[in-house]
Amino acid sequence: MKFTVTKQALLDGLQRIQNIISTRVTLPILSNLLLEATEHGLTLVATDREVSLRTFVNAIVIDKQGSTTLPARRLLSIIRELPIEEISFETDARHITSIRSGASFFKIFGLPKDEFPEFPSLEETRGFIMKQGVLKDGLHKTSYAISLDASRYVLNGILFSFKEGSLTLVATDGRRLALCDAELGEIKYPADHECDFIVPTKAINELERLLLDEQEVRLFVGDNLVAFDLGGSVLATKLVDGKYPNYRQVIPSEATERITLEREQLLQSVRRVALLSNDRSGSICFHFSEHNLDITSNTPEVGEAKESLSIVYKGPRLSIAFNPDFLMDPLKNLNDDFVALELIDEMSPGVFKINSGQRFLYVLMPIRVSK
Amino acid sequence: MGSIRLLSDLVASQVAAGEVVERPASVLKELVENSIDAGAQRIEVLFAQGGLKVIRISDDGCGMDRSDALLSLERHATSKIRTLEDLSVIGTLGFRGEAVPSIASVSRFRLSTRPRTEDSLAGTEVIVDGGKIVGVSDSGQAYGTQIEVKDLFYNVPARRKFLKSEKTETAHLLEQLQILAVAHPEIAFTCLHEEREVFRLAATNSLAVRLRDLYGSSFLQGMTEVQHIEVEEINVHGFLARPGEGRSDRSQQLFFINGRMVRSPLLSMGLREACDGILPKGLHPQAVLFFQMDPAIVDCNVHPAKREVRFQEPGKIKVALLRAAQEVMGNYARVTTPLPLQEMGRPYSMVRSDAVHPFLPVIQPALVEDGSTFVQEKNISFPPETEDQNKQPSADALLEHQGSGSCEPPPYRYVGSIAERYFVLEEGDGFTLVEVRAALERITYERLKGSLASGMLERQQLLLSEIIEVSASQCAWIMAHQAFLEKAGLEVEAFGQGATGHASKSIKIDTIPVLLKEVPVTQLVHELMSDIQSEEAKTKDPVLQGIRMSEEALARSISRMTAKAQKIAYDETTAMMLLGDLIKCEFPYATPSGRPTMLQFSEAEIEQKFRC
Known part of the structure; x- marks a missing residue:
């Protein structure tokens, strides 16, 4: 294999791919990435056997087609340091790769391709197509609610639910739940394509990094596999095996109070009040009274904080405590100017909604301060 | 036939001596306890060659007249109890009436005493040799009793062989005397070893002063005072290590029950338990604790040297101990926090094993006047909230x-x-x-x-x-x-x-x-x-x-x-x-x-x- 690339193109490719490689690899080959030079150009592949990413790099010239695998992190650090724009690679039969760039010369021992796990094949059972920006937005509005508790593995990802012509994304960690409809717009899919699947957290994180705005993304959904074709890159991931909990039953069907709040203002207030919530563990309290919302917190032996917001509220006095981090998460990740908070009483979940046409729900369980 | 015989008094005494008089330190203990029971204000102890050559105890207690002096050398002769009922409410340190004759049977023994009565014009001197009275005479002397034990175990060579080196026996003697001195700060003690004064302790009504005199003020700095806590009719007072202080062994724990030093796993384990969560595992708090309780609920007639006791209700004692420890440590901390770290006493890592061992005998005169005035621990009041379980x-x-x-x-x-x-x-x-x-x-x-x-x-x-x-x-x-x-x-x-x-x-x-x-x-x-x-x-x-x-x-x-x-x-x-x-x-x-x-x-x- 022999080819020449620009430093920038290769670096971009390596950076897209580097997160896939696990820091704790079980097989040495998994810390390598696969380089394949074909007539179309150069592709880089990395995998941790759960999530795989293949990305395309424009080469200046392919002198000789072929493939090899090279240690990914080392390669990245070398390329980053090279002073000259043009870099040429040449791999011999013993998988020793020479890298030349101006006066610099490196020789790296690689491993043959045979041991490298094969990139999952995309059986086109079900295909969906949508704007990358739409998916990115949907993931952004839900991914913070993913559970990190490995023992509840079905919650370690986002539920993709293709139903009735729309796509609903759901994430929950058992304490709060974020749900968002991705706007497919004109794009339709046949009814027999309806399906539910759970995309694991790592793939979600990579997607959020990789997704752009304008281009399209194609989804290919297999039985235990999904692939996202982003054009220049393809991300394939195993699905989380298991049944997602019935999230619909925890969404309150109606509320007694609906309060519209300025998102940015609320976020700032919560952030300030949270400074005096009981360390990382504590809660902050919302006290609603006529046209006023007091947000308070206190830590014994340290002090207390209070912020008052004037709001439109005519209901009865109501106090409800929440985890401030859980409050801030959606407020940080939404971009609407206003959010609506729907409440029933101090024991029932509160629900954040947005007023734009898109369906977004954030269900949050309150904290019970005393019995 | 006829192979079972009654032992002669002498043999019986020597057998008993085997139990009571284990080593020179036991002689010292028995005799000093007698002096304390005799109401002495001042006790002088002299010994030489690890107590084997001579141990001499002089006191200014009540003394005895001639007939009592002679009777005291009979086995089971005692002034301390009379009836079986008395045994259950022993208030004195001794009671068996075994010690003096036992000691006399294994040494060259001299007792000279003069009672504090107006008609006593002269004292009595009794000389005993290996348990046999060899002379009784008048002697001129001050009120009180002086007992001299020479050549201990001279007639029991087997026992003598089992004694440790002179140094070790000296250490035991001193430790024993120190324990007695801690138990009785109100008595002045003088200790002479081979003609040299080891210590001279002035009578005081403060335990703190006595501990300082004996172990030095650094010992006290790591301690906090337990001021008479009354739990379940048991009164506890003394000194306990500050939170965080501890030693890797239990040698620095002294427990006194009704003035008698006892070794009790119940107490030492109870104390360790009370310090759970305060003191790292494997460390034991230093403690000098006095328990006062109705003599009826504690049986001290278990061990010949009375080192062990049995409690009627061990639970009660444990609770008292726990409560005391918790109150002391809790209150201590509450009163003094927040303090900069240095003032809270050194954390345990600073307690080095090679540090001076306060309970080991101090062989130099302890009356060191280093000019530093002794500051007693900040007074801490303990609310008598014995009802409060919480x-x-x-x-x-x-x-x-x-x-x-x-x-x-x-x-x-x-x-x-x-x-x-x-x-x-x-x-x-x-x-x-x-x-x-x-x-x-x-x-x-x-x-x-x-x-x-x-x-x-x-x-x-x-x-x-x-x-x-x-x-x-x-x-x-x-x-x-x-x-x-x-x-x-x-x-x-x-x-x-x-x-x-x-x-x-x-x-x-x-x-x-x-x-x-x-x-x-x-x-x-x-x-x-x-x-x-x-x-x-x-x-x-x-x-x-x-x-x-x-x-x-x-x-x-x-x-x-x-x-x-x-x-x-x-x-x-x-x-x-x-x-x-x-x-x-x-x-x-x-x-x-x-x-x-x-x-x-x-x-x-x-x-x-x-x-x-």
Whole structure:
């Protein structure tokens, strides 16, 4: 294999791919990435056997087609340091790769391709197509609610639910739940394509990094596999095996109070009040009274904080405590100017909604301060 | 036939001597105790060659007339008890009437005494040799009694062989005398060894002064006073190590019951238990504790040398001890926090094994006038709240805590962190290593104890209830502890059969403690369960269960898990905050389970290590 690339193109490719490689690899080959030079150009592949990413790099010239695998992190650090724009690679039969760039010369021992796990094949059972920006937005509005508790593995990802012509994304960690409809717009899919699947957290994180705005993304959904074709890159991931909990039953069907709040203002207030919530563990309290919302917190032996917001509220006095981090998460990740908070009483979940046409729900369980 | 014979008095005495007179120190103990029982104000002890050559005890007690003096040499002759009933209410140190004749039977013995009566014009001198009276005569002397024991065991060569070196026996003699002197500060003691004065202790009514005189003021600096705590008709007073202080052995624990030094596993283990959560495992607090109780409830007629006692109600004694320790340590901390670290007494790491052993005999005159005036511990008042079973800090205590003193930033400079586990902080003359998780555990534990007491542990309601599978027995345990777990913020419900196993059960969890939101719920339930179960197994004693509430086990368990799960930034701000929080704790030096939270290294210590 022999080819020449620009430093920038290769670096971009390596950076897209580097997160896939696990820091704790079980097989040495998994810390390598696969380089394949074909007539179309150069592709880089990395995998941790759960999530795989293949990305395309424009080469200046392919002198000789072929493939090899090279240690990914080392390669990245070398390329980053090279002073000259043009870099040429040449791999011999013993998988020793020479890298030349101006006066610099490196020789790296690689491993043959045979041991490298094969990139999952995309059986086109079900295909969906949508704007990358739409998916990115949907993931952004839900991914913070993913559970990190490995023992509840079905919650370690986002539920993709293709139903009735729309796509609903759901994430929950058992304490709060974020749900968002991705706007497919004109794009339709046949009814027999309806399906539910759970995309694991790592793939979600990579997607959020990789997704752009304008281009399209194609989804290919297999039985235990999904692939996202982003054009220049393809991300394939195993699905989380298991049944997602019935999230619909925890969404309150109606509320007694609906309060519209300025998102940015609320976020700032919560952030300030949270400074005096009981360390990382504590809660902050919302006290609603006529046209006023007091947000308070206190830590014994340290002090207390209070912020008052004037709001439109005519209901009865109501106090409800929440985890401030859980409050801030959606407020940080939404971009609407206003959010609506729907409440029933101090024991029932509160629900954040947005007023734009898109369906977004954030269900949050309150904290019970005393019995 | 005729092979069973009554032993002659002499043989019987020597047999008894084998029990009572084990070594020269036992002679000293028996004789000095007699002097104390005789109401002496002043006791002088002289010995030479480890007590084998001579032990001489002189007192200014009540003395004896001639007939008493002779009778005292008969076996089982005593002035201290008369009837069997007296035996159950012994108020004196001796009572068997065995010691003097036993000693006399194994030595060359001289007793000279003069009673404090107006008609006694002269004293009596009795000379005994190997148990046989060889001379009785008048003697001119002061009031009181003087006993001289020479050539101990001269007629029991076997026993003599088993004695240790002269030095060891000297050490035993001194230790014995020191113990007696601690027990009786009101008596002046003089000790002479081979013509040289070892110590001369003035009579005092303060135990503190006596301890200072004997062991030096540094010993007292690590101690805090226990001021007459009355629990269940048992009065406890004395000195106890400050929180965080301890030694790796129990040699520095002296327990006196009604003025008699006893060795009691019950007491030493009870004390260790009382220090659980305050003192790292494997360390024992120094203690000089006096228990006063109705003689009727303690049987001291168990051991010939009366070193062991039996309690009618061991539970009572243990409770008294626990209560005393808890009150002392709790109050001590409450009054003195927040204090800069240095003033709180040295953390245990500074207690080096090679440090001067305060209970080992001091062979130089202890009357060192170093010019330093002795400052007694700050007086601490102990509310007599014996009824109050609840030893958790009350709201009042918390207020008091808040009001006490300013929170000056500690004089520490952040140096860095090691291995995402320790903070390194430089202080005045050395550095301190803080084990982050341990420190967090201590801090969380103390906060938690307060919240648990007021029943206010914040709980996060779950949007999706967690269903976890447990065994049938675990399910039964959980259901039995439902209310208890709810206190911790864990609301559980039985949820029928388990999904997989036939015998397994499901439980449904609706809320979790906010503190533990990072911990997987299944793990949380199982760890909590095993922690509390093992704690319950430890405390079988129902009396103790009342005091050592299982809430404490709960607090320990939760704080341990929280500390493990909490995310920490290893930077200066966090380090200083952590240290500030830690110092505010009642017992900053160890986790509730006894792991150290910080280690201090003094410059001198480091220098020592670099010396060749």
